[in-house]
Amino acid sequence: MNFQIYFDSVPIPAEPGQSVGAALTAAGITAWRTTRREGRPRGLFCGIGICFDCLLTVDSLPGQRACLVRAAPGMKLQTDGGDDEL
Amino acid sequence: MSSDVSVAQLAIVGAGPAGLSAAVSAGLAGVRSVLIDAGARPGGQFWRHSPDAKTGDPKLTDLLQTFESLVAGEVVTYLSGKQVWLIQNPATGGFILQLNNSGTVAEPAPHRVIRAERLLLCPGGYDRQLPVPGWQLPGVMAAGGLQAMLKEHQVRPGTRILLGGTGPFLLPVATALAAAGASVVGICEANTVAGWWRGCREVLSAREILAGKVIEAGGYLAKLAKYRIPYYQGAVITRITGDTHATTATIGRPDGSTIRTVEIDTVGMGWGFTPSMELVLAVGARTRVDVDGSLVAVVNGRQASTVPGVWVAGEATGVGGADKACCEGQLAGLAVAVDLGIKVDAALAVRLQRKIRSWRGFGAALHRAYPVPSNWKDRLTPQTVICRCEEVTYSAVQDAQGELGADSPRLIKLVTRAGMGWCQGRLCGFAVAGLCGNSSVVDHADLAAMSARPLAFPVTLGEIADSSE
Amino acid sequence: MPTSDVIIIGAGMIGAACAYFLSVQGFSVQVVDRGGVAGGTSSAGEGNILLSDKEPGPELDLALYSQKVWRGDLAEFAPLYEFENKGGLVVAAGQSSALALTRLAELQKSQGIRSESIAYDDLPRLEPRLTRAAISGVFYPDDAQVQPMLAVTHLLRLARQHGAKVTTYQPVVGFAAATAGARDVLTTSGRFSAPIVINAAGPWSGQVAELAGGYLPVLPRRGFVMVTEPQPGMVRHKVYAAEYVSDVASSDAALQASPVVEGTPAGPILIGSTRERVGFDRTNSLPALRALAANAIALFPALEQLRAIRSYSGFRPYCPDHLPVIGEDPLVPGLWHVSGHEGAGIGLAAGTGKLVAQVIAGGVPDLDLTPFAAHRFRRAA
Numbered sequence: 001m002n003f004q005i006y007f008d009s010v011p012i013p014a015e016p017g018q019s020v021g022a023a024l025t026a027a028g029i030t031a032w033r034t035t036r037r038e039g040r041p042r043g044l045f046c047g048i049g050i051c052f053d054c055l056l057t058v059d060s061l062p063g064q065r066a067c068l069v070r071a072a073p074g075m076k077l078q079t080d081g082g083d084d085e086l
Numbered sequence: 087m088s089s090d091v092s093v094a095q096l097a098i099v100g101a102g103p104a105g106l107s108a109a110v111s112a113g114l115a116g117v118r119s120v121l122i123d124a125g126a127r128p129g130g131q132f133w134r135h136s137p138d139a140k141t142g143d144p145k146l147t148d149l150l151q152t153f154e155s156l157v158a159g160e161v162v163t164y165l166s167g168k169q170v171w172l173i174q175n176p177a178t179g180g181f182i183l184q185l186n187n188s189g190t191v192a193e194p195a196p197h198r199v200i201r202a203e204r205l206l207l208c209p210g211g212y213d214r215q216l217p218v219p220g221w222q223l224p225g226v227m228a229a230g231g232l233q234a235m236l237k238e239h240q241v242r243p244g245t246r247i248l249l250g251g252t253g254p255f256l257l258p259v260a261t262a263l264a265a266a267g268a269s270v271v272g273i274c275e276a277n278t279v280a281g282w283w284r285g286c287r288e289v290l291s292a293r294e295i296l297a298g299k300v301i302e303a304g305g306y307l308a309k310l311a312k313y314r315i316p317y318y319q320g321a322v323i324t325r326i327t328g329d330t331h332a333t334t335a336t337i338g339r340p341d342g343s344t345i346r347t348v349e350i351d352t353v354g355m356g357w358g359f360t361p362s363m364e365l366v367l368a369v370g371a372r373t374r375v376d377v378d379g380s381l382v383a384v385v386n387g388r389q390a391s392t393v394p395g396v397w398v399a400g401e402a403t404g405v406g407g408a409d410k411a412c413c414e415g416q417l418a419g420l421a422v423a424v425d426l427g428i429k430v431d432a433a434l435a436v437r438l439q440r441k442i443r444s445w446r447g448f449g450a451a452l453h454r455a456y457p458v459p460s461n462w463k464d465r466l467t468p469q470t471v472i473c474r475c476e477e478v479t480y481s482a483v484q485d486a487q488g489e490l491g492a493d494s495p496r497l498i499k500l501v502t503r504a505g506m507g508w509c510q511g512r513l514c515g516f517a518v519a520g521l522c523g524n525s526s527v528v529d530h531a532d533l534a535a536m537s538a539r540p541l542a543f544p545v546t547l548g549e550i551a552d553s554s555e
Numbered sequence: 556m557p558t559s560d561v562i563i564i565g566a567g568m569i570g571a572a573c574a575y576f577l578s579v580q581g582f583s584v585q586v587v588d589r590g591g592v593a594g595g596t597s598s599a600g601e602g603n604i605l606l607s608d609k610e611p612g613p614e615l616d617l618a619l620y621s622q623k624v625w626r627g628d629l630a631e632f633a634p635l636y637e638f639e640n641k642g643g644l645v646v647a648a649g650q651s652s653a654l655a656l657t658r659l660a661e662l663q664k665s666q667g668i669r670s671e672s673i674a675y676d677d678l679p680r681l682e683p684r685l686t687r688a689a690i691s692g693v694f695y696p697d698d699a700q701v702q703p704m705l706a707v708t709h710l711l712r713l714a715r716q717h718g719a720k721v722t723t724y725q726p727v728v729g730f731a732a733a734t735a736g737a738r739d740v741l742t743t744s745g746r747f748s749a750p751i752v753i754n755a756a757g758p759w760s761g762q763v764a765e766l767a768g769g770y771l772p773v774l775p776r777r778g779f780v781m782v783t784e785p786q787p788g789m790v791r792h793k794v795y796a797a798e799y800v801s802d803v804a805s806s807d808a809a810l811q812a813s814p815v816v817e818g819t820p821a822g823p824i825l826i827g828s829t830r831e832r833v834g835f836d837r838t839n840s841l842p843a844l845r846a847l848a849a850n851a852i853a854l855f856p857a858l859e860q861l862r863a864i865r866s867y868s869g870f871r872p873y874c875p876d877h878l879p880v881i882g883e884d885p886l887v888p889g890l891w892h893v894s895g896h897e898g899a900g901i902g903l904a905a906g907t908g909k910l911v912a913q914v915i916a917g918g919v920p921d922l923d924l925t926p927f928a929a930h931r932f933r934r935a936a
Binding site: 015017018019021022023025026030031035037038040041042043044045046047048049050051052053055063064065067068069070072 | 124131188189190212222224225227231232234235238239240241242243330331474475507508509512513
Binding site: 184476486491492493508545548 | 591592593594598704705708709711712715721723781782783784821826839841844845847848849851852858859860861862863864865866867868
């Protein structure tokens with residue numbers, strides 16, 4: 001039942017019902033966002049949708065909470081471009 | 087647009103122990119309700135579970151069985167993966183709830199607006215946090231977040247884990263992590279088990295609760311021994327270091343002296359819980375400051391808030407755990423039925439009220455036994471991040487307090503941006519209020535101001551523009 | 556015994572500017588507020604220092620003077636409160652509003668306001684994400700902005716350095732005539748006494764005037780502001796639609812919404828503006844938020860996918876003729892009303908504070924204050 005999702009094009013295994021944050025953690029990836037002021041790495045913190053620290057882009061939709069979004073086969077994750085200069 | 091609007095006798099927000107109990111209790115009495123929850127599955131933070139694994143808690147299994155039959159019978163409409171970003175209570179009566187997707191459900195139901203005659207708020211809460219140097223590093227998480235990763239997502243969040251904070255919640259997190267194969271290098275409990283025991287004895291009216299809790303605590307302590315987890319009492323995590331990830335943590339005494347420094351890859355922290363109060367405040371219900379310093383709703387003996395048509399149950403009436411939440415939810419469900427003119431089992435209501443009193447007493451005793459140490463600020467350095475979202479440091483807060491005369495959390499927020507970011511002060515609100523602790527002006531109004539969020543959750547401008555009533 | 560030369564009721568932007576200029580002049584100043592610093596209108600706006608939205612008249616004269624003070628007397632403090640010379644772009648969606656806009660810009664030019672007409676093809680150069688439905692615009696290089704709460708707290712800090720005292724969380728509950736030439740201001744926990752009392756209580760200044768036995772017809776006009784997730788660079792200036800000017804000058808009680816969209820140094824985009832006369836009603840309003848969102852998307856279509864993370868509301872202090880009041884109450888000698896700046900209080904504060912200090916020192920003010928006199932209003936019989 002396991003499937004793959006992609007983090008910046010790298011395949012990562014995931015299980016049904018698992019959050020993308022959990023799948024990334026299981027793959028040893030614990031940071032995927034860079035803060036806009038200090039440029040510091042961030043990943044999961046509260047783990048339950050409260051802190052918004054774990055934001056990333058899911059299938060081109062920026063600013064999604066990695067701790068909440070459920071992994072789906074073929075899902076494409078990217079470090080969040082939401083704070084980049086346009 | 088009108089196809090998006092659903093009408094209900096009762097809207098229940100939150101499907102944790104309180105909301106689930108309420109939906110079942112009201113449903114069995116014949117009240118039709120809509121239950122809205124941000125999670126993918128009912129159970130809330132307490133009864134997190136994966137799709138196939140049951141939690142093993144027979145109480146949840148029972149509740150879910152009845153709940154599912156009520157959903158099948160269309161007595162309860164269950165909306166998962168939805169969050170309420172705005173509530174209106176128009177002068178014409180009733181409540182209008184604006185919903186958007188939380189992200190937990192791939193294709194959630196299309197509901198966007200719920201109109202309900204009555205409203206039951208069971209928003210639950212989340213781990214309360216105190217800033218500590220290095221807590222912004224990846225690898226540092228809320229204790230509840232580590233638990234969610236294990237229970238709901240089947241992932242062990244790290245291999246060498248240190249837990250710190252206060253309260254009995256750290257124990258099940260530690261033993262669950264150890265059972266999953268992690269090496270838990272320690273639990274830093276700022277208070278002591280002796281304090282807990284003293285606190286428990288205060289609540290003699292809650293003897294039956296006490297017996298159960300002592301057995302539960304004994305079980306955890308036995309497991310700590312089994313997994314060889316060091317339990318540091320009267321100890322705190324004083325510092326976390328690392329470059330791009332947490333690699334070491336220092337265990338120390340509250341006075342600043344160091345006990346030891348440990349190599350870790352993960353840290354979990356929790357200082358009790360903070361109830362989610364934005365919806366309670368949005369409807370204009372009166373609030374108060376509880377024993378633990380949390381803002382909570384004022385409710386009467388039937389869980390009714392000060393706003394007609396609004397009931398509140400669970401952590402939002404006072405942090406007290408799942409058993410209290412279940413009783414309150416069940417009672418609130420009955421109260422709504424009574425409000426609709428339905429006859430209910432009055433003896434059951436009285437029994438629930440008695441239990442709720444006991445649980446509240448027990449909760450208050452716990453809060454007194456596991457206070458946030460008043461000297462937590464002593465561990466902060468000028469560079470310590472206070473507000474994670476806006477990266478506001480302790481020195482920036484001190485400058486605001488000193489030369490700018492910012493004498494309230496509100497003003498600290500306005501001049502430093504602490505609490506203005508993505509989480510809207512959910513994480514730093516308690517700490518910022520605490521940093522004003524020496525001032526006499528920190529009061530209920532300030533806490534309420536820091537907890538009010540006219541937009542309860544982020545919502546796209548497109549969703550706002552398309553909203554309907 | 557007087558406790559100071561001047562008592563200022565209200566620790567908002569206007570009170571802070573008055574406190575600064577008076578204390579610099581050597582007056583001893585006592586500021587008192589029923590709540591915290593910047594607890595009212597000052598923390599509920601966007602920090603505008605605008606020229607573009609003013610039609611020729613006394614308010615424009617005050618705005619021009621105030622700009623000079625912000626950029627002159629206060630220049631050295633500009634970085635402390637994020638003074639940003641961001642420039643304003645006013646855009647028109649139709650031929651008639653384009654014409655009206657050009658006409659206003661010409662009138663303003665005769666008063667000394669710099670502006671530049673922007674043709675359709677040049678709009679993307681200024682604002683790449685602006686809707687292509689806008690047919691033309693006028694750019695005002697001197698429209699500026701400050702972080703208003705920082706402006707208030709820093710001006711009060713500077714005033715304190717010159718000896719001013721700031722007392723917060725003490726509501727004024729009454730007035731009393733004290734010794735000859737002085738007036739007592741009674742608060743819930745104290746008593747201050749001074750020959751001059753300045754009423755800078757913003758939308759609540761009418762109530763303060765009444766407590767003193769005076770009269771000031773200042774009323775609240777509610778406004779909402781919405782703040783998005785950080786998105787640096789998406790909106791580069793203060794951008795608004797030409798209809799904004801007519802809404803500002805209108806006296807309609809119903810909800811009016813005209814889009815004002817701007818980026819901030821901190822990253823989030825601020826979205827205004829709404830105007831309603833609903834008293835001091837703080838209830839959240841979905842119709843207001845919906846209007847803000849729809850208008851902002853109309854101006855910047857890319858905003859549709861951006862999330863709002865918070866909103867706030869506040870009350871603009873306005874007079875029936877939409878002009879500020881800067882003058883002594885004809886019924887209560889020694890009581891000066893400095894209020895009614897409506898939605899322009901941050902921008903007008905610097906000039907107002909300096910002018911108030913000049914007249915209280917007995918000098919001739921740089922700008923004729925006659926149009927702002929308090930005695931232009933009469934209590935209805």
